[in-house]
Amino acid sequence: MRALTWHGTHDVRVDTVDDPEIINPRDAILKITSTAICGSDLHLYDGVIPGVLPGDVLGHEFMGEVVETGSDSTLKKGQRVVVPFTIACGGCFHCNIKQYSACENSNPAEKQDMSATLYGHPMAGLFGYSHLTGGYSGGQAEYVRVPFSDVGPIVIPDHLEDDKVLFLSDILPTGWMGAENAEIEPDDTVAVWGCGPVGLFAIQSAIVMGASKVIAIDHYPHRLELAKQLGAEVIDFRKTDVREALMEMSGGIGCDAVIDAVGMEAHGFAIDNMLDIAKQKIGIGADRASALKQAILAVRPGGRVSIPGVYGGMTDKFPLGALMEKGLQVRTGQTHVQRYTKDLLEKIEDGMLDTTFLISHRLPLEDAARGYKNFREEQDSWTKVILKPGMEQEKAA
């Protein structure tokens, strides 16, 4: 089959690789109909996540048609399903308390040591996201093997087209959990850093959850415009002093909750951020956390800090004093996707949530490398790229 494979920093290619096979009884094989490139994939593309090997198939946001099932799979051939990017067994302690992204059984035993050393505990398995999280082949491909297919995949009714439901695999639940972790109350002012897909869905979710005011921060005019259309007020961090503005816009109190939807590759020219960029380049594992640092200073005392943005290592000069002295609560994590899919599918069907506004480009799988390049370099206009394995090259949007 054809699949997008990683070969090094800024080097991804569509190659011919082996077709996946059923290996365990609970497996299923999907024929991919749509798969997206995520901001998290850019961290792999930029080489800032360890444990990716040349030839690894990327992609953790995908959906498709069931073409083969293991003896214990509950799926049926021909069903259309969306698959959570977090692989979860459904039977361990963490799955039982619905903390699916902490599943103890989905990362193969021999792959758990690296993340256990880094973080004190092994990570769960994730699709197409380095050998730290299992080394599973991803879904930016024609076919994919889905373990524990009786737990994760959600069956999609025929009348909902791919574009409406694909993001149930990751960014829609991620934005939702980002807002849920901010514990939003009706009178709250909530600030969201980053108007990428995750930030935009967090904004949409915060509004659905009843925040009185949502303020979005980014520097790309088109992305800020999308945030505005969702109902947010916006701040361009290149033009405005963000903390000053947030204090004023929240009546001098500060934001009740802040959401970091930027992650470890924050933009900006603050001196510590430039230092962190340099460290990241020479590979000493420093995360750039300038958005998070700003958020911690901007949130009011006793406020909530939600971090859907991904971090992988250490960071320097973290405002620990502000965290403690202001009595902040912090919530973060890879999304417990399985916890949200059913509910969010209903909200999509009811028209409460729309996901299609985000899609800027649809490309054939063969053009995936171009998709990565532009999603990274033309962030303003390339807001979300969907790859379609079946699509002919000339029909590309």
Added chain:
Amino acid sequence: MSNRNIGLAGTIAGVALAAGGAAFAGFLSQRRKGGDDDAPLYTRKQPGTDNAIVGRTVTIRKPRAELYKFWRDFQNLPQFMENVETIREEGGAHVWVIKAPAGQTVNVKTEVSQDRENEMIAWTSLDDSDIETNGEVSFEDAPGDRGTRVSLVMFYDAPAGELGRAIAKLFQREPQVQARHDLKRFKMLMETGEIATSAHTKDQTRKAKQQESGQ
């Protein structure tokens, strides 16, 4: 390398090359409380013994009885113990066929030295083995509905000389690492009915890889 020379070395259970029965009995009684504090002996920075100790606990969301029953049937163990090819019964004892480097296998005979239903199983190698090995697995209710805490402790000491060197070579796979991985696989098998793998095709599976590296 003779069949009798290499103990359970290189297996999770097998790693135990014990110093001797007396030391082991003392060790077992101390297992839960190694010193002045309440931590298990094997977590001490200096266990105060000449022998290497491997210990590990996992919580498995299954009843004690079910886990005990599975483990008590030693022939089940190779399903999750990577280095153990087979375990067969022979006149009340168990003969373990263990993979060794360069495609070799070694056999070790053990007998169950203690057996308390749904609580613990201990095994020790028989006198006619050149190497004495000891291991114990115990099953304890976890709080609430968390299932069972399964602890595996082993005791081993590589003998001196040529044999010691051969065993050291076998131990390149690091018994702690092996024990950890094997217990994780036991947990996977019990909780999910299968052992997680990121293999993409059948011939990439763990078994296939193992056979290759055993050549």
